[in-house]
Amino acid sequence: MPEPADTVRLPFPELVELLQRIFERHGTSAQVAACLAENCASAQRDGADSHGVFRIPGYVASLASGWVDGHADPRVEDAAAAFIRVDAGGGFAQPALAVARPLLAAKARDAGIALLAIRNSHHFGALWPDVEPFANEGLVALTVVNSFACVVPHGGHRPLFGTNPIAFAAPRMQGEPLVFDLATSAIANGDVQIAAREGRRLPLGYGVDREGRDTDDPQAILDGGALRPFGGYKGSALSMMVELLAAALTGGHFSFEFDWSGHPGAQTPWxxxxxxxxxxxxGGGQAFAERAEELVRQLHGAGQTRLPGDRRYHQRAQSRQLGVALPATTLQQLRQLAGH
Amino acid sequence: MPEPADTVRLPFPELVELLQRIFERHGTSAQVAACLAENCASAQRDGADSHGVFRIPGYVASLASGWVDGHADPRVEDAAAAFIRVDAGGGFAQPALAVARPLLAAKARDAGIALLAIRNSHHFGALWPDVEPFANEGLVALTVVNSFACVVPHGGHRPLFGTNPIAFAAPRMQGEPLVFDLATSAIANGDVQIAAREGRRLPLGYGVDREGRDTDDPQAILDGGALRPFGGYKGSALSMMVELLAAALTGGHFSFEFDWSGHPGAQTPWxxxxxxxxxxxxGGGQAFAERAEELVRQLHGAGQTRLPGDRRYHQRAQSRQLGVALPATTLQQLRQLAGH
Incomplete structure (x- = not known):
């Protein structure tokens, strides 16, 4: 895609620092700010625009509304040899993961597999940054998070599921880890918002209007409409699984259970x-990373030139060389939010 | 669907016994025969025709070809507090799971989560029977299995992935467990074979012919063509994950790695x-099964009248009352195979 004319570029550490100042200035602890800034700047760096700095106004509005606690102290409960619970205390999920991370990795190495159940948490960022670091340490990681009711179950007529993404990361011997992060909705909410802002139409089948009719108008989806799951009944079943794992099992809310109407501006799903x-x-057999490398070789041989994660790695390399791209007007807004 | 005119009905235990005799007569131990007969008869009972008695000739041909060992003795390795490996010894996966099952459930109850990695195994049956029993014991279970190269990765031009199903089961407080079993291909191989046999066309996008062109002809897919993943790049990413988990992690073969050409008649993927x-x-919060029940109530309220698994439970109830349905000619063939 050609770069818009007003694009400016910022070194990654500078963007992280700028976002960190915004978070701290708008009601988070330094630790929470560091987690969220890293997540958001990484998405921007890797070209995942719908989860990059585009999300900052939503974070700020949610914090201002009192809906999410930017100073929450996650409480880690060591439940069993391979099971950790964290009560995020109404704060963000990423700092809860950060606090439990060393114990989670240690348990996985010791027991072979380990589970972290985070509840009472808000996740408003890209999901792959939660798993990619495990793969960089030679571990395989899978995560699911539910969000807010905006997806109509297959065969149903009103939204119940969140966009309910699944993210997975696995190490390779030579290249960057194999990482994917996919919404179980036909399209991510952030991408609907971007399409609406840019006046673009969407393919039919991605969403419905407020009357439940198929529509290609992103604004109609946002104005009381809803998304559809990807892949028909299969994506719908996977989205149901995400609700069961991310909410029923952790003790968190289902995507349809929380009421943020008393907090105007709230956007972070609880x-x-x-x-x-x-x-x-x-596991059995050869080293996993070698086997993953063999799969990659075969995928290339079968003509799949772009593997999951490749687009992000490409953008990341470019951002490392040239700086992270963002519109000049956006950078100005961010600096204002940071109090510059 | 209306029942074909030549349908006969057989009590479930009689069907299990008949299939068991077939397996034993064609080269399996009594224990292996019991596992496979239960799996296959359950699929027939529940209306999962593509994995029911339709598969028996494939099993028999594979056993006759010497490709799969019907007498293999699965070797269980207790690798860590939450990690079990099984070398199935070139035999079937279901008896390997059956042998490791008590240890797997015990580890899950003790450590909170546990993993079973089966390698050197053949899986030719429905996948949901592998997880549903765990949900009946109050546990949540997820399983993946790869198969044989018949699915073209997204953006690629030749088959590499198997149909690579994902099956999931979770307990509910009142109803039967929530269970799904979905191929990550746009359609299951068995359903392509059935469509070909019945002379039906398939929707475009499900598969390609031997030149890699989209086709609606199931026979063209079977004659050197291939399937596509469901849901585009998302289903393709999930299929890749299945290869990594079911093969790279367990020490088993990728779907494209084994060569059965020296065993004419072989059909069971190794x-x-x-x-x-x-x-x-x-986990945190209320009892999981109560929360799952609440999700089901809400799904019904949102208009999803048929939940994952519902069709199977409906057929199962009918089969319990009337007997398991199968064509009279098929029953005759089965009896011949059993040596009656």
Missing amino acids: TGQLVIVIDPSK | TGQLVIVIDPSK
Whole structure:
């Protein structure tokens, strides 16, 4: 895609620092700010625009509304040899994961697999940054998070599921880890918002209007309409699984259970998140990373030139060289939010 | 669907016994025969025709070809507090799971989550029977198995993935467990074979012919063509995950790695299987089964009248009352195979 004319570029550490100042200035602790800034700047760096700085106004509005606690102290409960619970205390999920992360990795290496159940948490960022670091340590990681009711179950007529993404990361011997992060909705909410802002139409089948009719108008989806799951009844079944794992199992809310109407400006879903980490060195056969490399070779041979994660790695390399791209007007807004 | 005119009905235990005799007569131990007969008869009972008695000739041909060992003795390795490996010894995956099952459930209850990695195994049956029993014990279970190269990765031009199903089961307070079993291909191989046999066309996008062109002809898919993943790049990413978990992690073969050309008649893929079992009582909040029940209530309220698994439970109830339906000619063939 050609770069818009007003694009400016900022070194990644500068963007992280700028976002960190915004978070701290708008009601989070330094630790929470560091987590969220890293997540958001990484998405921007990797070209995942719908989860990059585009999300900052939503974070700020949610914090201002009193809906999410930017100073919450996650409480880690060591429930069993391979099971950790975290009560995020009504704060964000990423700092809860950060606090539990060393214990989760240690349990996975010790027991072969370990589970982290985060509840009472808000997740408003990209999901792949939660799993990619495990793969960089040679571990395999899978995570699911539910969000807010905006997806109509297959065969149903009103929204119940969130966009309920599934993210997975696995190490490779030579290249960057194999990582995917996919919404179980036909399209991510952030991408609907971007399409609406840019006046673009969507393919039919992605969403319905407020009367439940198929529509290609992103604004109609946003104005009381809803999304559809990807892949028909299969995506719908996977979305149901995400609700069961991220909410029923963790003790968090289902996507349809919380009421943020008393907090105008609230945008961060108050749900739960489940993370599973596996130590593949406990498995049979050759080293996992070598086997993953063989799969990649074969995928290339079969003509799949772009593997899951490749677009992000490409953008990341470019951002490392040239700086992270963002519109000049956006940078100005961010600096204002940071109090510059 | 109306029942074909030549349908006969057989009590479930009689069908199991008949299939068991067939397996034993064609080269399996009594224990292996019991596992496979239960799996196959359950699929027939529940209306999952593509994995029911339709598969028996494939089993028999594979056993006759010497490709799969019907007498293999699965070797269980207790690798860590939450990690079990099984070398199925070139035999079937279901008896390997059956042998490791008590240890797997015990580890899940003890550690909160546990993983079973089966390698050197053949899986030719429906996948949901592998997870549903865990949900009946109050556990949550997820399993993946790869198969044989018949699915073109997204953006690629030749088959590499198997149909690579994902099956999931979770307990409910009142109703039967929530269970799904979905191929990550746009359609299951068995359903393509059935469509070909019945002379039906398939929707475009499900498969390609031997030149890689989209086709609606099931026979063209079977004659050197291939399937596509469901849901575009998302289903393709999930299928890749299944290869990594079921093969790279277990030490089994990828779907494209084994060569059965020296065994004419071989139909059972020689790969691996991964099973993850979670004890939801270790989670936060209310009892999991109550929360799952609440989700079901809401799904019904949102208009999803048919939940994952419902069609099977409906057929199962009918089969319990009337007997398991199968064509009279098929029953005759089965009896011949059993040596009657």
